[in-house]
Amino acid sequence: MKKFLLNLSLLCTFIAANGQSKTIDTLVDVGNHKLHFKIVKGKGTPILFDSGGGNDGSVWNSILDKTSEITNAPLITYDRAGFGQSTIDTLQTDESKHGIISSIEDLEIGLKKLGYNKEIILVSHSYGGYLSALYASRHPKLVKGIVLIDVNHNYFEDGVIEKELLKQEKLIPQWKKNNRGTYFMSATIRETVKIMSTISIPQHIPVVDFVNGIPFLKAPEDIERWKECHKKYVANNPNVTGITANDCGHGIWIGNPSLVITTIAKIYANASKQKAEIQERALAYAITANNEEKAADLVFNNSEEDLNTWGYQLLAKNENKKAAEVFKLNLTLNAGSANAYDSYGEALLKINQTEEAVKMYKKSIELNPENNNGKEVLERITKDNPKLLN
Structure with missing residues (x-):
């Protein structure tokens, strides 16, 4: 058996616990539907987290506290339309109006209403990498750094997306009925891949690109294609640092939280006036996390x-x-x-x-x-x- 997120007067906002709470949960009206944002309050440049396909913003919860302690930055997670606590425009039946462009426009409206439409750091996973690339291409002067966690890059081009959609055929009727977010993501993925083939992150923006060490794909040729897409991306972009996350699957921040947290801290420090202080806190955390990991390994091994x-x-x-x-x-x-x-x-x-x-x-x-x-x-x-x- 396996064990295994402004002006607040304009919003209907629920602040967890009380007015002094560190975390804000809010629904933001982005036009005919609302996006759910969770904001860990802080100072300076905010860090926006974008989740992978099928996930909502809660997937980042496990690394928010430590990231906040080290950077002191505002941390923003959110649910795309149809996921988590975000609603979806049910009056809009045209599938093409629920695609990647709609998603990025929703995000832009939400961030503007929240007052975070200025300088920003981006962190994204898998499908969320498309949103990071789109946002950076649309706001090249505002994005100060990006951490990409096992994102898709050009993997689904050259007909690969067609093969993937064949695997999803039986699930689509169920998604259409019970999971509208996933349904529209799947229904518009061909157009998404086509759009993203023409979009790239401006090369002046520093990027860290993580790739998994434990493949989540099954076929050898698929695994090799995934790795090769990441290798090419790093090789063709001089401001990108590539990291293979050894012994980690697709959710790298889950397999090795300290690796991802310290990397976010490094990207953030390089864009901050408090660089030395942030680096010092990151180093202290890395030392403690490494020692605690070794202690946990001793308990876990052969258990x-x-x-x-x-x-x-x-x-x-x-x-x-x-x-x-x-x-x-x-x-x-x-x-x-x-x-x-x-x-x-x-x-x-x-x-x-x-x-x-x-x-x-x-x-x-x-x-x-x-x-x-x-x-x-x-x-x-x-x-x-x-x-x-x-």
Whole structure:
């Protein structure tokens, strides 16, 4: 089992806790719909965070406190139309009016109403990189630095987006009904890719470009294309620093928060009059974070969670027999763990040892009667063969 955001008088604003709160949550009217912004208050140049496709601004919550402590900057996260707490213009049925240009115009209106339409630092992930590139190209004198986290660059060009859309065909009716933000993003992605093929971040803007160390794509040719797009971007832009985030997947700030936080701090410091102070705070944080990470590693290594994670990494690579052996070892070392039995059962199903898998799931449910996942799996695999329950 896997464990795993002005003038405030113009807005209807909810300030978390009280008037002295450090965080503001607000809905900003951008025309026929509203965008939700979360603002961690601060001084100086604001830092805007743009999330990946399908995500809202809350994905950045885990790194906001430390980033705020180091930079003292206003931090802005937001939900694009149709995501999180932001609404969407349901009267506008023309899909083309819900594309990337609509998104950037929404953002520009929101930032202007909030009073943040001046100098700014951008941080973006995946699809959000399109918004950073668009904003920088439209406001080249205002953007003072950008941190790109595993963004798309030109990956979806040359017909690749067509292949991706084929994979999404079955999901589109469900998105149209239950997830309008994702639906319109998918419905306009061809035009987005076409538009972004003509847009680039002005080369005078300093950029750090992160690429994952653990590929989230599956096919070798897709993985290589993703890496190559990042290599070309760095090679063709003298003001860009490329960093491979070792041992990190697509959400690099989750896999290595200190790496991303200190990088944001460096970009921010270079654009700030308080450069020395910010760098000193960033260094102190980096030292502490590194030491705490090592301490956490000592606890994690060879623990039940460590072995469980290893097993699932093997399953993700279709190395199912090896995964089963790791889960079996975990079970031997943690015989009282319902989770260990559940994970071993999952691996046994992968290698067609169904009868033994049933035993593992039954034991897991015995140890943890609230294991609904185990119950659902057990019901599914014994539906056509009730004798397995005996």
